[in-house]
Amino acid sequence: MREQTMSSIIGNKELAELIEERVKAAVDLKVNAAVEKRLNELIEAKFKAVKEKEAKQKRLAIAVVSKGTIDAAYPALILATASAALEMECGVYFSFFGLNILKKKNQDGLKIVPLGNPAMPVPLPNLLAVLPGVSAFATWFMKRQIQQKNIASIPELMTIAKESGVKLWPCQMAMDMFDIKREDLIDGLQEPVGAATFLEFAADADITLFI
Secondary structure (H helix, E strand, O other): OHHHHHHHHHHHHHHHHHHHHHHHHHHHHHHHHHHHHHHHHHHHHHHHHHHHHHHOOOEEEEEEOOOOOHHHHHHHHHHHHHHHHOOOEEEEEEOHHHHHHHEHHHOOOOOOOOOOOOOOOOOOOHHHHOOOOHHHHHHHHHHHHHHHOOOOOHHHHHHHHHHOOOEEEEEHHHHHHOOOOHHHEOOOOOOOEOHHHHHHHHHOOOEEEEO
8 A cells, every 4th residue: 555655656746747847848938939039029120220220311410600701601511512412411500600601691791710710721820810901811812712713602502502402590599699580591591490409400310510
């Protein structure tokens, strides 16, 4: 009787171990399947994100705020028109002194200031740069160089930018600060916006520049 009981216990133990092994195998199978499924989902999502990024139009954001002179306008507009030619989405934000570039009467009258500008083609000591007429001469010299090299003028570049779909935003706060009205600015611009609107655009930009 005792031997029969022991045999029954051993048999039950082996059965329990067998059941445990089969349950473990079934659980492992389900876990592995779930892990593999999730891994495939992550890989597909990654590939999809890469494809979407490749297909997404690249974006350039330019903030023109430090100066409203020729040497600020040219880099911004050349970069903007070049990006448009490369089928990039481009937005240029004009704030503070950069608004000077957008004024109607300033398109042909932008100046260059040699004071504190050691990178001028003909560097001038600050003592000479502050003399009356020096800024006017430097502006004339620069415009003559631009004309001789057949480089597009600021109004021409501005027209190309607008026709190419470049977003040209005046800063509303700076306009209020300097008492600049919308009618004081050239036609064809986007409506004046605040910094938050431009920063939202710049947040998704591939390239962001400050001029």
